[in-house]
Amino acid sequence: RSDIPTTPAADERLADSAFLRACRGQEVPHTPVWFMRQAGRSLPEYRKVREGTAMLESCTRPELVTEITLQPVRRHGVDAAIYFSDIVVPLKAVGIDLDIVPGVGPVVAEPFRTRADLERLRPLEAGHVSYVTEAVRLLTAELGGTPLIGFAGAPFTLASYLVEGGPSRNHEHTKALMYGDPQLWADLLDKLADITGAFLRVQIEAGASAVQLFDSWVGALSPVDYRTRVRPASEKVFSAVAGYGVPRIHFGVGTGELLGQLGDAGADVVGVDWRVPLDEAARRTGHAKPLQGNLDPAVLFAPREAVEEQAAAVLAAARDVPAHIFNLGHGVLPTTDPDALTRLVEFVHTRTAR
Ligand code: CP3
Secondary structure (H helix, E strand, O other), X not given: OOOOOOOOOHHHHHHOOHHHHHHOOOOOOOOOEOOOOOOOOOOHHHHHHHOOOOHHHHOOOHHHHHHHHHHHHHHHOOOOEEOOOOOOHHHHHOOXXXXXXXXXXXXXXXXXXXXXXXXXXXXXXXXXXXXXXXXHHHHHHHHOOOOEEEEEEOHHHHHHHHHHXXXXXOOHHHHHHHHXXXXXXXXXXXXXXXXXXXXXXXXXXXXOOEEEEEOOOHHHXXXXXXXXXXXXXXXXXXXXXXXXXXXEEEEOOOOHHHHHHHHHOOOOEEEOOOOOOHHHHHHHOOOOOOEEEEEOHHHHHOOHHHHHHHHHHHHHHOOOOOOEEEEEOOOOOOXXXXXXXXXXXXXXXXXXXX
């Protein structure tokens, strides 16, 4: 009988979750919260399970990925999980010789500099990353009504690691290639777009509820260079994952001058770092998209009252935004006190309960 109340099925709770409702610009019971880099070194339980296993190796073990992804959900009560992996995982999966060096980041054995290097970027097939499919399935079963966010690195940010050979402040080799051989640059970004699009599709088809494209270092570009030399590739990524009904989030650091374009590239939600207040970010995105952000991650080192004051300022600036997903303006810093994150989730939920 239909009038007997039943527990809603997990997929119904999922579709009705605060996070997915906000991504669609709908009314929410409270402002949803998650944190970029919520899974990772700030958590003692993460350091414990990672002990003795290299970063990239741990990304290929579905049970370990599942445990690490769930840790911040259990501990902080965040409104979404983010799949534990790294932006260089799909590159490794197609055969690029690279490693993640502790305290440094991704390091590529032979940096990309010439047309011949393009041959090393083979197309990504689901079979290259079967551990991702398996881990996403395990996770969605465990998460029930909590959404899982899949992610990938955007073509520019991936190209920067490939061309520089590692992390870079000024992206000098990347820009030398971009300005010096525009056709090779365009071909490189186009290949990376195909790999990224395929990697996001694997995550969506296995059950991810949303995806985030991290173009972490694209704030190094002027608006005109972004428009002509990078955006076509990012648009290709968003097109590859259109039509699933899965919200697409687009984030970069230092992208104040690019916010309108980050939305126009094909995102449903625009991520904002801490440099631009959300009311101003809404103006720059034409009041057209839900926004995600944007507490400065370093604020979490201040006393509790100061954290709450700054979080309240973020919420106040988000008042007239089409919809708001609370996050930091960049990833959780490794030495952050995890209790400060738990208290912040509680603060945002209580403060915004409708
Ligand atoms: O909780 C989550 O957000 C999921 C995990 C995640 C990792 N990397 C795990 C990781 C995510 C979303 C990423 C994305 C990523 N990786 C980005 C985009 C996000 C951003 O911060 O802008 C970038 C630029 C990278 C490249 C990368 N990988 C860096 C800069 C580092 C840190 C280097 C260091 O040691 O300081 C990594 C390594 C990495 N990726 C770690 C983790 C947990 C640390 C390695 C470890 O724990 O041993």
